[in-house]
Amino acid sequence: MEKGFRSCAKKGPKLEFPVTGVRVVVNDGASHAVDSSDLAFQTAARAAFREAYLKARPVIHEPIMKVVVETPTEFQGAVMGLLNQRRGMIVGAQDEGTMSVIESQVPLAEMFGFSTVLRSATQGKAQFTMEFSAYRLVPASIAEKIAEEVAQRKRNAA
Structure with a gap:
């Protein structure tokens, strides 16, 4: 799971900037002999990170x-x-x-x-x-401009 969280912190889900000042606490979890691979845990960690990130109202x-x-x-x-x-x-x-x-x-x-x-x-x-x-x-007006520029770059790359 740690690999999944660390990979998300290197490149944030929204603007793709590094995410700092984050603490991750896993309260509960389970494993299964068939479905519990390293990749499955990384995928679960990334999904949890994205969900928490958007709820946290991150700033730049x-x-x-x-x-x-x-x-x-x-x-x-x-x-x-x-x-x-x-x-x-x-x-x-x-x-x-x-x-x-x-x-x-x-x-x-x-x-x-x-x-x-x-x-x-x-x-x-x-x-x-x-x-x-x-x-x-970063002031809100400039943060909005940065978000628009990143979104435009993503659209152009697609």
Whole structure:
């Protein structure tokens, strides 16, 4: 049974993303000499997982990155605007002479292409670092969009 549950957790039944934060408790079970093969138990586990998964109202989490931008102070407002446009949350900003250091939390999905936009907005004078910070719940509107995209991909593959 464990193999069946683990295979479902690797690729969730609805969006095919890994399923985390799940605990499985088997309260009862039976085996029969003729019908109780490893494959039969895996199949039963997968069916139970799918049923419980849909009842649990699963949510999607996304990786959030700590993004620190060092920019000339004259571009501080523009850089903060760029981060906000990418669903970023400004954690702090400090002036260090003619430079400003802006720390923010930004979803990884929003960071693609950021270096190009940052260079354009700051005449190539800003730089940034990015590192993983945490996972955070995806907003409902974006989760719906993700679900639609996955459903469309499944329809196209069929």
